[in-house]
Amino acid sequence: MNSIFDSLRATGIRRGPQRLAAGIGGGLARRFGLNVWLARALVLASFLLPVLGVGAYLVVWVLTPWQDGSIPLERALGDGRGRR
Numbered sequence: 001m002n003s004i005f006d007s008l009r010a011t012g013i014r015r016g017p018q019r020l021a022a023g024i025g026g027g028l029a030r031r032f033g034l035n036v037w038l039a040r041a042l043v044l045a046s047f048l049l050p051v052l053g054v055g056a057y058l059v060v061w062v063l064t065p066w067q068d069g070s071i072p073l074e075r076a077l078g079d080g081r082g083r084r
Contacts, residue, residue, distance in 0.1 A: 005074045008063055015066050022061050 015023030029039035046053035062073040
């Protein structure tokens with residue numbers, strides 16, 4: 001299981017320090033070189049897709065690392081490494 005979390009960290013996507021809610025739009029904008037407001041608009045537009053948009057956002061939310069490398073799902077599962 002640790003290799004999954006390590007590979008998520010290796011993607012380079014992190015929740016941005018300039019976040020409005022969970023930081024997903026900011027993290028995607030930083031990783032892909034987009035304007036942060038464009039990324040946020042695309043995330044919001046994805047919510048128009050029934051179930052898929054919100055469901056995908058929740059999955060991304062629990063799997064996207066914070067700036068310090070900790071991942072919410074990893075912490076919820078009780079991984080003893082505690083990256084914070």
